[in-house]
Amino acid sequence: MFNIISQPKSSIENPYISVVVIAYDRKEFIQEAVKSAINQTLERSKYEIIVVKNYLDDQIDEFLNRNNVMNIYSDEKTAGSKLAIGIQNSRGEVISFLEDDDLFLPLKLREVYEIFKKNKDIVHFKHNLIGTRKVEEVKNRLNEVEVITSQIKVFHIYELNSAKKIFRVRDKYDLGYNSSISIRRSCYKSFIEDVKGVNNWSDLLFFFLAFKMHEESIVYVDKKPLSIYRIHDSWSRYDTNTTFDNFVIKRVRLWEEEIAAFQNFIKIILSTYSDKDSVTALIRWLTININVVNVQLNLTRGSRSTLEEILSLIQTGMYKKNAKILLSIPLIILSPLTPKLVKKIFMLGLASSMAVVIDDTSTLYTPRKSS
Numbered sequence: 001m002f003n004i005i006s007q008p009k010s011s012i013e014n015p016y017i018s019v020v021v022i023a024y025d026r027k028e029f030i031q032e033a034v035k036s037a038i039n040q041t042l043e044r045s046k047y048e049i050i051v052v053k054n055y056l057d058d059q060i061d062e063f064l065n066r067n068n069v070m071n072i073y074s075d076e077k078t079a080g081s082k083l084a085i086g087i088q089n090s091r092g093e094v095i096s097f098l099e100d101d102d103l104f105l106p107l108k109l110r111e112v113y114e115i116f117k118k119n120k121d122i123v124h125f126k127h128n129l130i131g132t133r134k135v136e137e138v139k140n141r142l143n144e145v146e147v148i149t150s151q152i153k154v155f156h157i158y159e160l161n162s163a164k165k166i167f168r169v170r171d172k173y174d175l176g177y178n179s180s181i182s183i184r185r186s187c188y189k190s191f192i193e194d195v196k197g198v199n200n201w202s203d204l205l206f207f208f209l210a211f212k213m214h215e216e217s218i219v220y221v222d223k224k225p226l227s228i229y230r231i232h233d234s235w236s237r238y239d240t241n242t243t244f245d246n247f248v249i250k251r252v253r254l255w256e257e258e259i260a261a262f263q264n265f266i267k268i269i270l271s272t273y274s275d276k277d278s279v280t281a282l283i284r285w286l287t288i289n290i291n292v293v294n295v296q297l298n299l300t301r302g303s304r305s306t307l308e309e310i311l312s313l314i315q316t317g318m319y320k321k322n323a324k325i326l327l328s329i330p331l332i333i334l335s336p337l338t339p340k341l342v343k344k345i346f347m348l349g350l351a352s353s354m355a356v357v358i359d360d361t362s363t364l365y366t367p368r369k370s371s
Helices: 030-038 058-066 079-088 108-118 135-139 142-146 163-173 185-196 202-212 244-271 277-301 307-320 323-334 339-353
Strands: 002-006 017-023 047-053 070-074 094-099 122-132 152-156 181-184 218-230
Touching: 002 058, 017 030, 017 079, 017 108, 030 047, 030 058, 030 094, 047 079, 058 070, 070 079, 079 094, 079 185, 079 202, 094 108, 094 185, 108 122, 108 181, 108 218, 122 135, 122 202, 135 218, 163 218, 163 277, 163 307, 181 185, 181 202, 185 202, 202 244, 202 277, 244 277, 244 339, 277 307, 277 323, 277 339, 307 323, 323 339
Parallel strands: 017 047, 017 094, 047 070, 122 218
Antiparallel strands: 002 070, 094 181, 122 181, 152 218
16 A cells, blocks of 8 residues: 655656665655765756655655655555555656665766666666765765776676576675666566565565566676665664674574575566576576575574585585685584584674674683683
């Protein structure tokens, strides 16, 4: 269910791009996010802005109305449902997504406009981001960012015909984060119901749905940053300073959500299954990832991992050319024997690799006092 609170006062006649901003509860960043979409080098007549949020706020609603933004209230719980509402109410040929706590860099929409205009076969475009807590510092150094040269890689869907190739692309270009994604609306409108059912990992779903399209469809990825990914205390994915127990609880919850999301993706892909090599490869990639996440969960629970799960872990290490992944194997063997110690070693190692500060590690090792 949704309700359009306000329409733009001066409707843009034929917007080429629709910027869709979604927000859930959080209010402190949304005006800055919308301002970043307004302050673009691309002419305002070429794009519209749509905000889908689950709250009413006089100050924010007045700001959106004053700045010619479509303001939609929705009580839908899932992020996918809000994205679907934004897509359904959009008029642009291209949709660029923006999270309420992130920012577009000023050149973002011009780059998107030029890329999609030049090639009608592009269905999905993903660029790099700058992840930072120091947003103002990045904004003050935009001249350094704007001169970064684009490093565009083009993929036809038919080229991604093995799990190994998908691993390499996913690992090298990091295909997640909604604020770095633009899609061709006409290619995705038949998948609206698929989008609605997703709460987490919707960013990856847009990439995966490209596999259900024509094999000549093109995905663009660019290492040039065009958005700012704000890291803050209410950041959903990771804490950068936390206790060990809280870190474990959050990681377990995220892994469980990842498994549920990937299992759902497999159902979505199989709902219109074809024998295309790219689709078969994608299902294999998702299955391997589910197995690897199960290994991580087993290490936190002292449970045994199956042979298939361990083989998936080894396969992932080989595909990613990352020997460090194989260091988990001794822990997998020891986990049922010394579950608490293995859990501590594994989670502290993970925290270290993620630059997370754990403030209560003393229980793992207490040095003996010298006599």
